Amino acid sequence: MGTCASRPPKPNPYAPRDADDYAAPPTPLKDDVSSEKESNSVSSFFPFYSPSPAFFLKKSPAAGATPKGNSTPLRFLRRPLPPPSPAKHIRAVLRRRQSKKAATEAIPEEGEEVIELDKRFGFSKELKSKVEVGDEVGRGHFGYTCSAKYKKGEFKDQQVAVKVIPKSKMTTAIAIEDVRREVKILQALTGHNNLVKFYEAFEDTDNVYVVMELCEGGELLDRILARGGKYSEEDAKAVLVQILNVVAFCHLQGVVHRDLKPENFLYTSKDESSQLKAIDFGLSDFVRPDERLNDIVGSAYYVAPEVLHRSYGTEADVWSIGVIAYILLCGSRPFWARTESGIFRAVLKADPSFDDGPWPSLSSEAKDFVKRLLNKDPRRRMTAAQALSHPWIRSYNNVKVPLDISILKLMKAYMRSSSLRKAALKALSKTLTIDELFYLKQQFALLEPNKNGSITLENIKMALVRNATDAMKDSRIPDFLASV
Template identity: 70%
Template sequence: MGGCTSKPSSPSVKPNPYAPKDSLPQNDDSTPARTSTAVKASPFFPFYTPSPARHRRNKSHRDGGGGESKSVTGTPLRQLARAFHPPSPAKHIRDVLRRRKEKKKEATSPAARQQEEEEREEVGLDKRFGFSKEFQSRMELGEEIGRGHFGYTCSAKFKKGEFKDHEMTTAISIEDVRREVKILRALSGHNNLVQFYDAFEDNANVYIVMELCGGGELLDRILARGGKYTEDDAKAVLIQILNVVAFCHLQGVVHRDLKPENFLYTSKEENSQLKVIDFGLSDFVRPDERLNDIVGSAYYVAPEVLHRSYTTEADVWSIGVIAYILLCGSRPFWARTESGIFRAVLKADPSFDEPPWPSLSLEAKDFVKRLLYKDPRKRMTASQALMHPWISGSKKMNIPFDILIFRQIKAYLKSSSLRKAALMALSKTLITDELLYLKAQFAILAPNKNGLITLDNIRTALATNATEAMKESRIPDFLALLNGLQYKGMDFEEFCAASISVHQHESLDCWEQSVRHAYELFEMNGNRVIVIEELASELGVGSSVPVHTILHDWIRHSDGKLSFLGFVKLLHGVSTRQPLAKTR
């Protein structure tokens, strides 16, 4: 248990875990976007401007390499292979701690303390975290066992643990560590989440004490199998990943760097439990908020991250990449340069034609495809993925409350009566898999004896799995936006209409048939002569806009009712005035 974040140390560039077996060790393209070489914007991706932290790490690498500049963007071959690790810094760190302890005995005079304060002010960064300063008296540092984005993980005695050494020479890296500790403190209570024990600091380091996972990385096991899992073995891994990610998303935490290296096994046993680690790039995200900074690892980064507007769905994309690798042993998106990888992520479609895909089940392919939709609105959530036929099969899955339901109900309550009627008609065409998922979510909300759910039901469902992280992401405050349920219950029929994701339903093969049937139902039960002002309000059309021109295709001229095209657009909530999403 244990981890340390070193403030002044100079990190080595992370080795490439995917380098081809017949090649020399080289730097990894999957290094987080904050650690790439280029400081100026890519000529192919002008929107992509790397963080200063990337330049800092690369400069440190160049300065320590005998004057020879080395690129961190050399991309290995597509197949998976392991490169060599650079020398362990554990011995060096122990020597530094020993010398620091000896120096502390000597530097007890007021003049020495004043000089130390002046040196700290010279750096110009506030590196105080408010953690305990008793690390050396409570723990003994052991050997290196792994590496993170900005540092090292070592075993330690205090009772077994880990030590993490991070470079912290910029405000960005300091803030990353503050946020990582805050998230680790706030998240708790899930079996697939690495356990956090405590954090310490001294003048140069932050020590994060965590559960020791001695079973190695998921990546190691993938490589040991030659990069290919059976479908059943892949399911066992993905169920654990989906469970913990669904839990994090419910708390309002997006990991932002999910990859095989960031999942550890607790022991060497074949059926050992899997734990997610490394929350150094994670962040809190509110239900009505989108993030805009580009972080993560190139091969696993979602398209919307590159477009600088994303939320929890970005993690699901990364799980889709992991699922693809588990089942076929290669990456779905590959190129020889970082910009090439980004271009593939944005434009290319993963191949399901090459072996072993033709021999895998249709359900397995459908599962991976639905995680890798480029439009995040069409992508399954982690909770939905647990209900996918390939994962659940005939087994009964215990799934957490899905935060997507929360957002969908909020949008439904704000909709006009016309759109509610259209959604009700579409909900009558739901397929079996969608109904099973909605029934499971409805049951989690524990409807009353009348079969109705209220605002109190949703509040109770959130409180059941609540952690401190949920308060930080302001999810409880978001309940105020559901005040439409305060005095009115919602039965299962209306719950389906409120919770259906039109974009996800549109991605199904049966969409065309489904939406036409829904329009027929709408014609019988919900269609009526359109009040232009009502429809204009639904679309957010201002008074200065020529409303009749915009709505020309929406209304049937024979009777003034909504046309089929208008019905489809209304279902999507298409607006001529798209509201600006909150980003940060």
């Protein structure tokens, strides 16, 4: 007789819970998120770039509708416990994510064939001959990281970090695909100063080894905690400019990170002015401009509302940056509750407070910047490139605004519009503010128009070639041009 494989039903994370879900945390910082009022205020920056309202006319899959677009496999949300610190997470709980997946695997009936997972990745098996692996320097939910040094080759004597991912933890096809895709994304994203450098990948019968740049300055989270969770506006800008730059670069290459948080940014050295590097692309994915993802991934405090609705794109990363910006400026989380379901309800319904200290003493531009990032409507939320052109940010050290993939999406939508809609948009363009025009002029210049002031398809193609990495040129550009 076969063993019963049934499992008890999972609780609905959105079901009403006790009032304690919204209780204030035991900390002097006021993070009470019990208020569910919706703000009616709308920022004056960039209201013109919203796509068709049909985006939100689609029913949520939770209501029984099938999401459109390419679906991706369902994963479980990481479940950090609510700590007393404004940003610190509990690593031990995160490490249980993979073991929990293994425990919930269905037990095959007697006589049922068990399919062996193929854990061969095709990576080089010459790790020991090329790299000398040293001591462990960090541990995550998938594996651990060691310091190392190249013994020969073009990188001889180069100090590096080796991320070791045990194959024993790859208990599902999803887990295997996650590792394969992480390496592919690291290979594709090359050449940005705020992105951890990828060298190569190895494997043996027990592990996968990902060799990357060694960052010895510690996590952004550690520096936030060392400051008591509060940054001056200028210091916060220095951090956010680097984060926005690398995220805008990833989005232009068609990659959404999906797990942006202070723990996933490392400093190259202990020096206060050292560069910040984005790491951990284990939950990242490729996404086309018009594609929507539907699997719930990320960390509870930083997850965007549309992720919980299972229909999202690159805008979800910008929400996470908004949470980081809020923490940097005031030292507390914008959304807090005692349970994970309470955090989710706060993200979906509550508004972050800008009334308690130090918000009244901060500039109106800083508050507007954070509000624009934490807009629950992804159509009205700034993109990473638009955030870099916001008045609060662009005043910092002559920030350069990168090419924004949303501009190309809007141009495509305009070319497909009716004559009436084009006429209406032309009339609306006369009402743009100085700040809105600044962003559009920057994007127009990046497309390098002809001498007569017009942009052709060839201009767009050349702009994509200049800004795409070598790995993305063969796929990203043809995909976009074919859709125009």
